[in-house]
Amino acid sequence: MKILSFVNCEARKVYRSTVFWVVISVFSLLPLMLGFLSSPDLDWESYLSDLLASTATLLVVGCSFTSAWVFGREYTDNTIKDLLxxxxxxxxxxxxxxxxxxIWxxxxxxxxxxxxxxxxVFIGINGGSISLILSExxxxxxxxxxxxxxxxTSALLASVTKGYLAPIGLTFVIVIVSxxxxxxxMGTYFPWTIPVISLVDNISFISIVIVMMTGITGLVGTIAWWRFAEQK
Structure with missing residues (x-):
């Protein structure tokens, strides 16, 4: 039950911050604009395929930012000392x-x-069904x-560099490299492009392993850093 109190505390930090609502607003406006730029002559399958690939690319930036901010703000706000x-x-x-x-x-x-x-729905895309939308x-x-x-990995970099500017900067580098x-x-071998490719094409087992190993490295590395490096 102790972990639930920790989660509740962290959730309150995020929910009460301005950043949370700014990010939500951005991820409302950008898909909205992309949607209205689409042709109403498309069918639902083509419409969702195009829009979701673009949205997934935006999500790469968004998820990297949320990880960097949640961990990095402890250093920039100087609250890391209280936690340690x-x-x-x-x-x-x-x-x-x-x-x-x-959750965010x-x-x-x-x-x-x-x-x-x-x-x-608003612009009148045709040829859709509930099963298609659910599948997508x-x-x-x-x-x-x-x-x-x-x-x-953004959380790990934020912890190592003691702030969120470095991982945010790296995110923009990742977009260029992608x-x-x-x-x-070579997109099927680059961790940050593999998820987007999976939306429009099948990915190999090697690609899945690359994503898993990248995720494990970020998670375990961050835990290890907070457990050992920050105690010195």
Whole structure:
């Protein structure tokens, strides 16, 4: 039950912050604009395929930001000292942050899908069905889970660099590198492009392993850093 109190505390930090509502607003406006730029002559399958791929790319940035901010703000707000001196398991503190980040990211992904779908209904996209939309939603959420996994590296970098500026900067570098590796046909081997590719094409077992190993590295590395490095 102790972990639940940690999660509740972290959730309150996020929910009461301005950043939470700014991020939610951004992930409302961007899919909204992308949706209205789409042609109403598309069918639902083509419409969702195009829009969700673009939304997933935005989600890569969003999930990296949420991970970086939740961990990095402890250093920029100088509250890390309070966490380190308290006689509490540091693993609980890290895991509670990751749980809250996951909930935040699930909200972002779900809300983005709702906006995209809502715009499709508004502009009159034809040829849809509940089963198609549900299938696309499940596929999109699986993609979002992979994006969340690779975004744990932002939490690790935020902890190591003691702030969120470095991981946010790295996120923009990743966006640039992603375009390069996609152009070179190496996207299935780059952790941050694999989830987006999975929306439009099948990915290999190697790609899945790359995503899993990246996620494990970020998670375990962050726990280890808070457990050992920050105690010195």
């Amino acid at each position: 001196v308290k006689p509490i398991p540091k693993t609980y503190s890290v895991l509670s942050k990751f749980i809250v980040i996951t 990211n699930v909200i972002l992904a779900s809300f983005s899908f709702m906006v995209v779908t809502g715009v499709g 939603f499940l596929t999109f959420m699986l993609t979002a889970i992979m994006i969340m996994a690779v975004s744990t 375009n390069v590796v996609m152009h070179l046909g």
